[in-house]
Amino acid sequence: MSALLYAAYFITTAALLCYSVQGLVLLLIHAASRSRLREENEDIAARAGSIAEWPMVTTQLPLFNEPNVAERILRAATAMEYPAGRHEIQVLDDSDDETCALVDRIAAELLRKGVNIHVIRRADRVGFKAGALREGMRAATGSVCAIFDADFVPPSDFLLRAVPVLALKPRVGFVQARWAHLNELDSLLTAAQATGIDTHFIVEQSARAAAGAFMNFNGTCGIWRREAIEAAGGWEDDTLTEDLDLSYRAHLAGWTAHFLPDLAVPGELPASMAAYRRQQFRWAKGSLQTAKKLLPRVWAAPISRLRKVGATLHLTHFCVHLLLLLHCLLSVPILLWAHERPPEFLFSLFNVFGGMMLLAPATMYVTGWWSLHREDRGRLATIPAIMLLGGGLCLSNGRAVIEALAGKGSAFHRTPKTGSSGEPARAPRSQMPAWELALALYAAFATFLFLTRGGWFLGPFLLVYVVGLSWMGIQEWMEQRTDG
Numbered sequence: 142m143s144a145l146l147y148a149a150y151f152i153t154t155a156a157l158l159c160y161s162v163q164g165l166v167l168l169l170i171h172a173a174s175r176s177r178l179r180e181e182n183e184d185i186a187a188r189a190g191s192i193a194e195w196p197m198v199t200t201q202l203p204l205f206n207e208p209n210v211a212e213r214i215l216r217a218a219t220a221m222e223y224p225a226g227r228h229e230i231q232v233l234d235d236s237d238d239e240t241c242a243l244v245d246r247i248a249a250e251l252l253r254k255g256v257n258i259h260v261i262r263r264a265d266r267v268g269f270k271a272g273a274l275r276e277g278m279r280a281a282t283g284s285v286c287a288i289f290d291a292d293f294v295p296p297s298d299f300l301l302r303a304v305p306v307l308a309l310k311p312r313v314g315f316v317q318a319r320w321a322h323l324n325e326l327d328s329l330l331t332a333a334q335a336t337g338i339d340t341h342f343i344v345e346q347s348a349r350a351a352a353g354a355f356m357n358f359n360g361t362c363g364i365w366r367r368e369a370i371e372a373a374g375g376w377e378d379d380t381l382t383e384d385l386d387l388s389y390r391a392h393l394a395g396w397t398a399h400f401l402p403d404l405a406v407p408g409e410l411p412a413s414m415a416a417y418r419r420q421q422f423r424w425a426k427g428s429l430q431t432a433k434k435l436l437p438r439v440w441a442a443p444i445s446r447l448r449k450v451g452a453t454l455h456l457t458h459f460c461v462h463l464l465l466l467l468h469c470l471l472s473v474p475i476l477l478w479a480h481e482r483p484p485e486f487l488f489s490l491f492n493v494f495g496g497m498m499l500l501a502p503a504t505m506y507v508t509g510w511w512s513l514h515r516e517d518r519g520r521l522a523t524i525p526a527i528m529l530l531g532g533g534l535c536l537s538n539g540r541a542v543i544e545a546l547a548g549k550g551s552a553f554h555r556t557p558k559t560g561s562s563g564e565p566a567r568a569p570r571s572q573m574p575a576w577e578l579a580l581a582l583y584a585a586f587a588t589f590l591f592l593t594r595g596g597w598f599l600g601p602f603l604l605v606y607v608v609g610l611s612w613m614g615i616q617e618w619m620e621q622r623t624d625g
Contacts, residue, residue, distance in 0.1 A: 146475045153467045154498070160461050161501035163454045167348040168505055174351035182401060189305040195224045196308065198300055198364070199283030203233040203273045205266070207291040208240045210409070214291045215247045219256050223300045229282060230258040233273040235266045268378030270360075275376040283367065290361035292556075293408035294323070303364050306399050314369030314396030315388070317346060318362045321405035324412060330616070331410045333526035334417065338410075340509030343402060350400035355392050355439075355452040360384035362406040369396045380434060381551070382427030389435045389452070393442055411556055414617040415571060417530075418537050420556045425459035425538040429545030432456035462531075462538035469535060469580065469606045472587035498602075502528060533609030536577055570621055577614035581607050 200218050204211055218230050234244050244260055251258050263276055274288070285307055289295055299318070306316045319342040325335035349356035358365070360383075370376070373390035380386050388398070411417040432453075439452045506524040514520045544551070584606035591603065 143478070146471065146478065150468070150471050150475060153464050153471065157461060157464050157468065157498050160454060160458060161498050163451070164501040164505050165497075167345050168501075168508060170348035170352050171344045171508070175347060178347055178351050178400070178402070182403065185305050185309055186302065188309055189301070192305060192308050195227050195304065196285045197283040198223060198228050198285045198287055198304065199277075199281040200228065200230045200287040200289065200300075201233055201274060201277050201281070202231065202289055202291065203235070203270050203277075204240060204244065204291050205235045205270075206238045206240055207236065208238065208243055210291045211240050211243050212247050213294060214289060215244070215251065215258075217294045218289060219251055219258070220297050221295055221300050222297050223304075226257075228257065228300070230256065231277045231281065232258065232260045233277045234260055234262050235269075235273055268376075271376040271378035271383035274383075275378075278367075278370065278375065281367070285364055286367055286370065287364045288361055289406075290408070292323075293320075293361055293406050295362070295406050296404075299404065299406065300364075302404050303401060306401070307364065307366050310397075310399065312395070312397050313366070313399045314373075314391045314394075315358050315365045316363055316399045316401060317350075317356070317358055318401050318404040318406050319343070319346075320359065320362060321407040323407045323409050325410060327410075327412060329523070329526055330414060330417065330530075331412060332520070332523045333530055334410045336506055336509065336520065336523040337527045337530075339513055340505050342400075343509045343512045344505050346400045347402055349455075350398055353397065354448060355389060355455060356398040356400065357388040357455075358384045358398070361408070366396075369394070372396065380427050380430035381423050382431055385428060385456075386431045386434065389431065389439070389456070393435075393438055413620050414613055415620055416556050418534070418571070418573065418613065418617070421534055422537055422541045423556075425462065425541035426545045426551065428456060428459050429542050433545065433548075459538055460542055462535045463542040465532060465535040465606075466539035469584055469587075469603070472603055473583065473590065476587060476590040499528075502531070529605060529609040529612060531609070532605035533577065533611075533613040535606065536580055536610065537573055571617070574614040574617045574621070577610045578618075581610035581614060584610065 200221070202214055202218060204214075207214075215230075215232065221228070232244055232248060234241060236244070241262075248258050248260050259280070261273075261277055261280060263273065266272065268275060278286070285304060287295075287300065287303070303316050303318060306313055320338055322331070322335045322338070325331050346356060346359075348354075369391050370387065372394045373387055373396070375387075376383055377386055392398070411420050436453060436456060439456075440449050442449075503524060506527060507521075510520055510524070584603050588603045588607060
């Protein structure tokens with residue numbers, strides 16, 4: 142029994158280490174290539190003046206029941222600068238609430254001012270966001286499609302800075318800008334999210350773009366070459382992450398991606414724990430659905446084995462949460478039923494693995510902070526917070542991974558937004574806080590066993606689960622009480 146428990150724990154820890162090593166590799170690529178990426182983007186900006194004819198751009202704004210943010214995104218999209226007569230705006234409005242009247246009023250006002258704007262509505266929401274984008278493509282006149290979710294606010298020079306990449310680099314299929322944040326200082330939750338997202342873009346996206354690896358479109362704040370969308374097979378709705386799905390199919394069709402780290406588009410972070418968990422669940426489940434769908438094609442493609450391994454770790458990254466859940470659940474059986482201390486070499490190996498598991502994400506987060514906010518040392522406090530959230534998500538996202546692997550479908554649920562209304566964004570009630578608090582007690586019991594038996598390697602890591610799960614469960618429980 143002891144041997145089986147140690148073997149299970151070792152396999153789980155080794156798998157987690159693989160994802161940590163991938164993070165360190167991306168960190169090294171970022172460090173080696175950031176100057177080259179900056180010079181390349183500066184060269185593109187300098188050559189923008191040589192573009193003889195700017196391509197026609199269709200900006201697509203998918204909406205569903207977004208009364209708090211609809212007017213803001215319509216006006217921001219209208220304010221983007223671009224050569225006259227070369228820009229149209231599509232409002233892909235699937236709403237069934239007061240958003241419809243608001244959109245119609247603003248669109249009519251903009252039409253009177255000469256803006257080329259169209260509102261497209263469907264009889265049903267088949268395919269959700271992917272279906273709306275697919276419908277919009279049928280009516281679009283642009284050879285370039287810009288996409289913005291409703292809670293983002295593109296700067297006025299967005300198109301003038303992004304479109305030249307496609308005009309000057311004919312094999313680039315899509316261009317991704319960096320997300321910035323409208324409400325990152327509202328709470329510890331939003332500040333921690335901002336740290337995680339900043340690191341994803343500054344370290345991971347820049348490294349993947351520089352290395353020519355599979356890089357994902359983040360669903361918003363980017364532009365697509367229409368030819369690349371069509372060559373990849375168009376928008377498909379059989380996963381919850383249509384953006385990741387299309388990105389990989391475009392890469393497999395021979396297109397590349399480009400990242401603009403200095404082009405920041407501010408957006409709204411989920412302000413409540415319920416909304417944050419819901420967003421992360423959708424991302425986790427959709428990523429694994431995409432992995433099931435496309436990894437066989439990735440491994441059959443005529444590309445290097447290194448790219449295939451990188452793509453596999455990328456598409457399955459949310460398996461980390463399932464592995465963390467197993468890591469937590471194994472702790473008590475090991476402490477209760479493994480009566481012999483592991484051999485010294487295995488004990489040392491566990492400690493090395495555990496140290497690297499914490500070192501890799503912490504180093505990446507510090508790099509993201511240094512790149513964007515080095516003058517603000519107070520932001521360093523958000524690094525432990527985002528790591529605790531990672532441990533706290535193990536139950537919810539672990540469930541998402543299991544559902545995806547089991548083929549269980551689910552509807553696309555949008556993330557509630559507050560916008561400029563000041564009204565709190567609501568998410569449906571969930572029983573997950575009770576399960577998270579129960580698992581936190583389980584991890585606390587394991588920590589108690591560690592303290593009473595002494596000398597084992599599990600204690601420091603178990604505290605991440607205790608604090609992270611307690612934070613998530615208690616905060617959402619308090620939100621539910623406040624909501625009545």
